[in-house]
Amino acid sequence: MNTAVGSLREQIARLRELGALSTVERPVSPVHELAAVAQRCDVENGPALLFTDVGKRSGRVVIGTDGTRDRVAAALGVEVGELTERYARALTDPIRPVEAGSGPVHENVRTGDEIDLTELPILTHFEHDGGPYITSGIVTSVHPHTGERNLSYHRMQVKGAQELRMVIVPRHLHRIYEAYEAMDRPMPVSIVLGVDTPLRFAAGTSGSAVPFGFDEYAIAGGLRGRGEELVRCVTNDLLVPAHAEIVLEGYVPAHERADEGPFAEFAGYYKGVTPRHVVRITAITHRHDPVYQGLVSGSAEQLLLMGLPNEPAMLTAMRGGIAGVRSINVTQGGLHKFHVVVSVDKQHEGDGKDAIVAAFAAHRDVKLVVVVDHDVDPFDPVAVERAVATWFRAGEDLVVLAGGKGNPVDKLLTAAGTTTRMGMDATAPLAPASADTRAVIPGAAHIDLGEWLVG
Ligand SMILES: Cc1cc2nc3c(=O)[nH]c(=O)nc-3n(C[C@H](O)[C@H](O)[C@H](O)COP(=O)(O)O)c2cc1C
Ligand SMILES: [Mn+2]
Structure with a gap:
């Protein structure tokens, strides 16, 4: 079809x-x-x-x-x-x-x-x-x-x-x-x-x-x-x-x-x-x-209906600034509006942080941005959380931006109608030391379980 x-x-x-x-x-x-x-x-x-x-x-x-x-x-x-x-x-x-x-x-x-x-x-x-x-x-x-x-x-x-x-x-x-x-x-x-x-x-x-x-x-x-x-x-x-x-x-x-x-x-x-x-x-x-x-x-x-249209718009806007932006998920838990996971093919140190800023700029409703590497599926919440567990250190990787305009449905706006946005850079540093090589078992990716689980 x-x-x-x-x-x-x-x-x-x-x-x-x-x-x-x-x-x-x-x-x-x-x-x-x-x-x-x-x-x-x-x-x-x-x-x-x-x-x-x-x-x-x-x-x-x-x-x-x-x-x-x-x-x-x-x-x-x-x-x-x-x-x-x-x-x-x-x-x-x-x-x-x-x-x-x-x-x-x-x-x-x-x-x-x-x-x-x-x-x-x-x-x-x-x-x-x-x-x-x-x-x-x-x-x-x-x-x-x-x-x-x-x-x-x-x-x-x-x-x-x-x-x-x-x-x-x-x-x-x-x-x-x-x-x-x-x-x-x-x-x-x-x-x-x-x-x-x-x-x-x-x-x-x-x-x-x-x-x-x-x-x-x-x-x-x-x-x-x-x-x-x-x-x-x-x-x-x-x-x-x-x-x-x-x-x-x-x-x-x-x-x-x-x-x-x-x-x-x-x-x-x-x-x-x-x-x-x-x-x-x-x-x-x-x-x-x-x-x-x-x-x-x-x-x-x-x-x-309200949120999916934001994805192509944000993707296009963000790619204008950061070429490596690969895909984005405006998540359901964030009411398809407020939370965004961005997957970037990191080309420069700093792409993660700048992707956060680009997401804020691409849509004013965005309150939380999580940036992950290109090999993390932004639609897989377990993979995203794992990237946070592995590559996010709050002291350096958290961006908090107070004072931007909030959405009127937000229950926690300030009296002036503003909100606070947060970004988490959960991308790995470029060129990790050799000790950081991701552990792989030779052949695992090509195993056909059907051939092994016959009993
Ligand atoms: C189901 C649904 C209900 C909506 N209800 C309203 C509404 O009652 N009033 C309003 O101004 N916008 C409402 N919106 C938002 C606008 O219709 C939507 O943002 C639209 O794309 C705006 O188009 P425009 O950019 O051409 O103005 C609603 C959106 C959806 C998906
Ligand atoms: Mn219009």
Whole structure:
């Protein structure tokens, strides 16, 4: 399987073939129950789940399609070890989207009084969440002056049949909104629900990897190996994926904010009620028998969507300064965001320390960097710990840097919003004395145990 899937439906079929997806036919409530099953399945390293009887209208919900690196790699048609390099290539060789005349996402169109968000199986997740939340919606809009397009994720709380609250922190969509608001005009948005790996990871690629105006659809094309097919929306001029399951069209009015929350954020704690942007929906379009895509905050799937895009970005940025940077793991335990293991092919004494500084510079969320040698797999926690046990001496090899900007979800920020970063240089000194030669048993690497363990 060396090609990427073409839609969420194709991805579901591929996962099923691989034995990585289970179908749940028994009825399940969209309030807490589905999220509870999905979270349990996530914690126990279970498969992706397709629920076929969700809520009063027996909707379909899929969750976990991108819950592991293996699933992401399978959807892209690459080996898991090639994932970061493949992604880096999509950033350097993006492929522009193409506009199609029509697509399955327009098989059903509802406008005016027919719009009822409460008919969708939108999930209520955590105990104190303020109600149903769209958690995997990809929002697209276009800058009113420059025509530059953007895709990004934003959590959205359902507030009635045709209204949402949307959280837009100061990144690219916020910049577009400010331009509309300065003209006292609403920002048109379309919200894409139910897409496959290339689109999901393209939307998760943040400004730290690509500048404003870098078309995320072209990153999706780069990941897929061919241009995205887009169709024009029914009630606004935006372009959306032709094979998306569901699209909500609407606008964000200028100068209007209303309460959103509480919501359990990815780090596992609640954000309280806050005034946020308002979204009014002008159309719902969807495929026949659509599959709504769920996402549990803080799940492996959510952390991967948020964090995996940092790997190619950091790898590219760090290699600019230190040629020997070989591979990096933005680890799951660090919420795919805060902790990084970097493997370097050390060429100069000092590469280890400088790799720490380069990692801090490559992404501001990084709080812990562990640098290991080229022969240590950064994805093997035992090997990494062993490198620390062998080659890390805190007095000389620890770097502590206080006073940088912290991430808002961090529970231990200073009053000024700063944090302290730490780096551990666990690389061996160059040209060790002969006594430091790694002990090897002649022939051990080439023993085929099958020939010896026959009894
Ligand atoms: C599942 C998920 C949920 C997210 N929720 C929000 C959100 O509610 N508000 C927000 O501003 N960013 C949110 N983000 C982060 C941005 O969508 C993400 O950083 C995106 O890549 C930013 O794109 P941009 O650089 O084009 O602005 C979320 C990311 C993910 C993966
Ligand atoms: Mn962007």
